Amino acid sequence: xxxxxxxxxxxxxxxxxxxxxxxxxxxxxxxxxxxxxxxxxxxxxxxxxxxxxxxxxxxxxxxxxxxxxxxxxxxxxxxxxxxxxxxxxxxxxxxxxxxxxxxxxxxxx
Amino acid sequence: xxxxxxxxxxxxxxxxxxxxxxxxxxxxxxxxxxxxxxxxxxxxxxxxxxxxxxxxxxxxxxxxxxxxxxxxxxxxxxxxxxxxxxxxxxxxxxxxxxxxxxxxxxxxxxxxxx
Numbered sequence: 766x767x768x769x770x771x772x773x774x775x776x777x778x779x780x781x782x783x784x785x786x787x788x789x790x791x792x793x794x795x796x797x798x799x800x801x802x803x804x805x806x807x808x809x810x811x812x813x814x815x816x817x818x819x820x821x822x823x824x825x826x827x828x829x830x831x832x833x834x835x836x837x838x839x840x841x842x843x844x845x846x847x848x849x850x851x852x853x854x855x856x857x858x859x860x861x862x863x864x865x866x867x868x869x870x871x872x873x874x
Numbered sequence: 875x876x877x878x879x880x881x882x883x884x885x886x887x888x889x890x891x892x893x894x895x896x897x898x899x900x901x902x903x904x905x906x907x908x909x910x911x912x913x914x915x916x917x918x919x920x921x922x923x924x925x926x927x928x929x930x931x932x933x934x935x936x937x938x939x940x941x942x943x944x945x946x947x948x949x950x951x952x953x954x955x956x957x958x959x960x961x962x963x964x965x966x967x968x969x970x971x972x973x974x975x976x977x978x979x980x981x982x983x984x985x986x987x988x
Contacts, residue, residue, distance in 0.1 A: 798977070807880075807967050807979040808918070852917065862908075862977065866917040 767791045769865035771853050776871045777843055785838045785851050785868045793858020797829050797836045800852040802867065808852055811838065840870075848872045877901055878970050880980025887958055887987055895953045895983045897968030903948035904970035908977070909941075912965040924951045958987045 768790045777783040789797065796815040800808035814820055814829035814836060826839040838851055850867040857863055877900040887893050897907055905926050910918040922932045922943050930943035942954040951970075955962055968980040 805965075805982075805984070807982040810978065861920070861923075864917045864920075 767855075767857065767863045769853055769855055769863055771851075771865040771868045773866070774869045774871065776873060777840075779843055779845060779872055779874050781843050782839065782841050783843060783870065785840075785853075785870065787836045787838070787853035787865060789834050789836070789853070789855040789863070789865075791855045791857040791863050794831065795856040795858065795860055797827075798854040798856065798862065799825075799827050799836075799838045800854065802850045802852055804849075811851075843872050845872050845874070878904075878968065878978045878980045880968050880983055882983055883981055884984040885986070887985070889959055889987055890957055892954055892956045893958055893985060895955075895966055895968070895985075897951045897953070897970070897980050899949045899970045899978075902970075904951075905948060906971060907945060907951040908969040908971075909943060909951075909953050910967045910969065912967060912982075918967065921953075955985065958985070960987045963987045 771787045796813055798813050799811040801811050802808040812827035814827050819828045824841045829836045850869050852867045853865040854862040879898045879900055881896045885893055907924045909921045911921050912918050920933050921936045922930045924930045924943045924945040926945045926948050932938045940956055945951040963986050965982050965984050967982040969977045971977045
C-alpha cells in the first residue's frame with residue numbers, strides 16, 4: 766500500500782534549527798513535496814524534490830534520498846511565524862499526491 | 875506563483891440545503907483541479923479529481939451524488955454539497971496544477987452545517 770510517515774508534533778526554540786523527517790512508500794515516484802499549513806488556512810507550497818540531494822531555499826531546505834524513501838525539511842533561524850503544520854506529500858506514478866498527516870511544529874520563545 | 879481563488883471562505887448553512895463552492899485559476903489554465911476535505915487535526919483527504927470537459931473521478935467512499943463537481947472551463951471548477959448535514963461540516967480545499975512540479979491551493983472554504 767501507499768504510506769507517508771512523519772512525526773505528529775515537534776517543539777523547537779526561536780532562533781534554533783529543526784529537521785522534520787518524512788518516509789514514504791508509494792506506487793511509483795514522481796517527486797516529494799513539502800507544504801506549510803497554518804491553522805484554518807490552505808497549504809502553501811514550500812519545496813519539490815525529485816532528485817537525490819539537498820535543495821536550499823532561504824531559511825528552508827529540503828533533502829531527498831530516493832533509495833531510502835526518505836526526505837526531510839530543515840528550517841533554520843526559526844521564527845514564531847514558523848509555527849504551523851508541515852505536510853509531506855509524495856507524487857505517485859499516476860501523478861497523484863499522497864499526503865502525510867502533517868507535523869505540527871510548535872515554536873517557543 | 876500561480877493564483878487559485880476559492881469562494882466563499884466560509885459558509886454556514888441549514889441542514890438539508892445545498893452549498894456551492896467555486897475554485898478559479900486566475901492566471902493559468904488548469905485542465906485538472908483537485909478537491910480535498912480536511913477535518914480538524916487531520917491530513918488532506920482527496921475527494922475527487924476534476925478534469926475540464928469530462929466527469930470527475932471520485933475517490934472511494936465519496937458520494938458523487940452528494941458532492942457534485944463541475945469543471946466547465948479551464949479556469950473554473952465548482953463543488954456543490956447537496957442536502958448538507960452536520961457531518962459534512964469541514965474545511966474544503968481546491969487545488970490546481972499548472973505543471974507537474976507544483977500544485978497551488980485555493981484559500982479553502984470552512985463549511986458549517988447547522
